[in-house]
Amino acid sequence: MKSLKELEEIRKKTLETINIRKDRTGTRVVVGMATCGIAAGARPVLMSIMDEVKKNNLADVVVAQTGCIGMCRFEPIVEVYKPGEEKVTYVKVTAAKALRIMNEHVMQGKVVDEYTIGAEEK
């Protein structure tokens, strides 16, 4: 027998994990996972992003992957799409950089300028 409180907890926890099947309005974090991306270390980046989502119960954040973006020399690449905002492209991302991106940009809305493609190209 579950109490009403327990039911609500199950509802919240499960929703976080399956919401991506319904809600397509939240933030999307997209990792380039083509051959060169994986070679450049995209997998640990993806894993650290997912860990962060899990740890912080970010129910409205969707983590996705994409194929070749056409900028192999900048891999691993992470793109952040926030509703109503321009896409931000981060390049040469590591697991540690991904942590900052998640905490500052995804959660607090502050773009991490120094990792963006604009900073890299200067």
Next chain:
Amino acid sequence: MEMYRSHVMICRGTGCTSSNSEQIVKNFEELIKKHGLDNEVVVERTGCFGLCALGPIVIIYPEASFYSLVKPEDVEEIVNEHLIKGRVVKRLLYAETVENDTIKSIDEVDFYKKQVRVALRNCGVINPENIDEYIAFDGYKALEKVLTSMTPAEVIDTIKRSGLKGRGGGGFPTGTKWEFAAKSQADQKYVLCNADEGDPGAFMDRSVLEGDPHAVIEAMTIAAFAIGASQGYVYVRAEYPIAVKRLAIAISQAREYGLLGQNIMDTGFNFDLEIRLGAGAFVCGEETALIASIEGERGMPRPRPPFPAVKGLFGKPTLLNNVETYANITQIINNGAEWFASMGTEKSKGTKVFALGGKINNTGLVEIPMGTTMREVIFEIGGGIPNGKKYKAAQTGGPSGGCIPMEHIDVPIDYDNLIALGSMMGSGGLIVMDEDNCMVDIARFFLDFTVDESCGKCTPCREGTKRMLEILDRIVEGKGKDGDIERLESLANNIKNSALCGLGQTAPNPVLSTLKYFRDEYEAHINEKRCPAGVCQGLAKYTIIADKCKGCGICAKQCPVTAISGKAKTPYLIANDKCAKCGVCLEKCPFGAIIKA
């Protein structure tokens, strides 16, 4: 539950399961494990997505990529490309979602665009064998609201104001039915669910039970609270093994969570649910026959009144609703009666699920707001008629219903409009006929079904429908007589007025409705001994076109009744009075010189 970046949803509805979707599940699970993705990607078995003709269907989130006609050997490519490299495998996507090389969201394709999913909201979205997933999308919230903050009268009032009517065929206002059952005084009352689904073209009830069984359990519990019942039964046909299994799993998970049984949600309310299997006789879907069958008697209707709300199962007040009716209840409680009543037409509220079949491109399951036109359903959602053929009519209401011809295709679908056209809503089977269908033959098909299914208890139905079938048999064999149409009409009216139950009362409908709209086809059969659609074998006329005939003699050799004669190298001739209409000559002529008309 773990957090996964990708969800692979594989349809395990009856349609996709029969096209081997379980093997696809296994291949996904194996390859995902092999590539070490099992902590990032989860595989879920779901209920029907509706596009069964294109099954097996696989949807991968978060991209919501909609893969159709997936074969077990395609799985490796999807894993390697989509799951590992993030590249959608375009060649396997449902073709409608790919336009000029860009991928459209599934909600934008014609098949889904105009659909509104209320009863089917969870089908294909959750794993029906995991109660937590049902709970996540607001499952058991309506029950909580009802048990902790509403009185039975308030629940009934909400259902009444929503305007919901029974989806099992009769279209009786659901709230009023609940009120009747609530008002009956008794020490014991019952809540029943009709999942007999006898209409040969319908499978929406099966899909709801397969894809979202908790929706029915939760709604029945709410109904039990509203009328004061403590025991319920779901009557399912035994031919639905997947539905039965999922429902059984759901019931036991609900019990485990204290959502069925004693003291539900710690509110002191008790209700439990059991499954009863039906043998699949059409008449057992009729409410009094269904009740008899649960009692262990032969499934035969009895006269009403008394109505089940007064004297039903084991002589106690009983509420019976259809699966799809129940599937709307939690949404009405959660979103309000006004929300539900805002959809549909003046007298028919909400949505209706239809099973599209016959001569239509997108066979499958669709849910549309009441008031959608038949044209939208058939030509937009259904993708129109295959092979460039012309639409002739659509049958709604199965063997109890009638057909909608082209001239009425723009009528908004609701209970009253369909009845005004001589058809009915029925449970939602929708069979499309094109120019190649003979309407006399269609009427014969449905009547043949009812003659088979008549329980034989009352004479008008038992004997009357047989007489009608004999006349139709005669007509399609080319032996129709003057006065046959009138004889059909008078028999039909007789049966309608005197049969005991709905089966007999509605059995003449397919004949009456085809007579109304396609009387000329009947007349052609009877007076000219001609089947305009070229379907009725008995009326076929085989002719050799002299210009094309090379006089090879092959047809004459093949004809089993030596109806063809001629001299080599000159055109042969078919003696029509001898011809047995077997069609062999037409098939065998190497020069295409023989035609059938």
